[in-house]
Amino acid sequence: MGTEIWLEDVNKFYGSKQALKDIDLTIPQGMFGLLGRNGAGKTTLMKVLATLLPASSGEIDVCGVPIGNAGKIREMTGYLPQDFSMYGNMGVYEAMDYLGVLSGLSKEVRKKRIPELLERVNLQNNYRTKVKAMSGGMRRRLGIAQAILHDPKVLIVDEPTAGLDPEERVRFRNLLCEMAEERIVILSTHIVGDIEATCENIAIMDAGEIIYKGTVSELLSIADGNVYTADISRMELEKVKQEYLVTGMLTQGNHVTVRFLLRNPVQNLFEGAKECEVNVEDAYMYLMYRERGDASCF
Numbered sequence: 001m002g003t004e005i006w007l008e009d010v011n012k013f014y015g016s017k018q019a020l021k022d023i024d025l026t027i028p029q030g031m032f033g034l035l036g037r038n039g040a041g042k043t044t045l046m047k048v049l050a051t052l053l054p055a056s057s058g059e060i061d062v063c064g065v066p067i068g069n070a071g072k073i074r075e076m077t078g079y080l081p082q083d084f085s086m087y088g089n090m091g092v093y094e095a096m097d098y099l100g101v102l103s104g105l106s107k108e109v110r111k112k113r114i115p116e117l118l119e120r121v122n123l124q125n126n127y128r129t130k131v132k133a134m135s136g137g138m139r140r141r142l143g144i145a146q147a148i149l150h151d152p153k154v155l156i157v158d159e160p161t162a163g164l165d166p167e168e169r170v171r172f173r174n175l176l177c178e179m180a181e182e183r184i185v186i187l188s189t190h191i192v193g194d195i196e197a198t199c200e201n202i203a204i205m206d207a208g209e210i211i212y213k214g215t216v217s218e219l220l221s222i223a224d225g226n227v228y229t230a231d232i233s234r235m236e237l238e239k240v241k242q243e244y245l246v247t248g249m250l251t252q253g254n255h256v257t258v259r260f261l262l263r264n265p266v267q268n269l270f271e272g273a274k275e276c277e278v279n280v281e282d283a284y285m286y287l288m289y290r291e292r293g294d295a296s297c298f
Helices: 042-049 070-076 092-102 107-120 136-147 166-179 192-198 216-222 234-243 280-292
Strands: 005-014 017-027 030-035 057-062 077-080 154-158 184-189 201-206 209-215 227-233 245-252 255-261
Touching: 005 042, 017 042, 017 209, 030 042, 030 192, 042 057, 042 154, 042 184, 070 077, 077 136, 092 107, 092 136, 107 136, 136 154, 136 166, 154 166, 166 184, 166 192, 184 192, 192 280, 201 216, 201 280, 209 216, 209 280, 216 280, 227 234, 234 245, 234 255, 245 280, 255 280
Parallel strands: 030 184, 030 201, 077 154, 154 184
Antiparallel strands: 005 017, 005 057, 201 209, 227 255, 245 255
């Protein structure tokens, strides 16, 4: 059986609205990041891969299985939607056991795997905790546990860290990286920091299209030589915002440290501007501006 997912000329229509446009993509084993703004088409693509939505056209192969074989793909796929929920009055172990029954797992398998998974997601001391009493981070970790209860080859997680505090976000990202050592993990998010911290292979979506696919290193090279920082007065800030693409500001008294992108590689610089190292957010914003041709994403 294969160890990658590939898509060729995949389209998805909702009536006259096209949500996915000619998607060509190969997703290898390990962590794969799908980055894009809310409404870019990420969730639609995730649901198509999980066979929750049919594609309107195109070909998809999941680890050697054609997308038309939905039953087989669901057997090998775990899915954590953005809004994961369970019956609130169920305890953690009870919820996992119920989901195991729905997945067709025997009592013996459930009895062995559930404790192992709850320990792996650091919920071993919460067997009786009601789902409705859990924090957002705990519910996300429970969601991961249920998604891999049947030991899938593919794990799809949609916006998993939205709304989490910084500590829970780091824990969750580390957990996903551990999972990716033995399977394909697709992380769909609009949070650039999640991609930067976990993924080397990524794709960026906008308006239903893939506008970038490759490695993080290759993405960084797109904005190389176009990222600068400078210390300016507050009075100069508005002018700088009009002429450049400002991505960060730190105000200290009457002075502001700005981080900005050039609108084009030959744009003139003002005195005191210094080139700085590109990060993923810089490269992402530069790519979005270059593709859209305007600054509406800033």
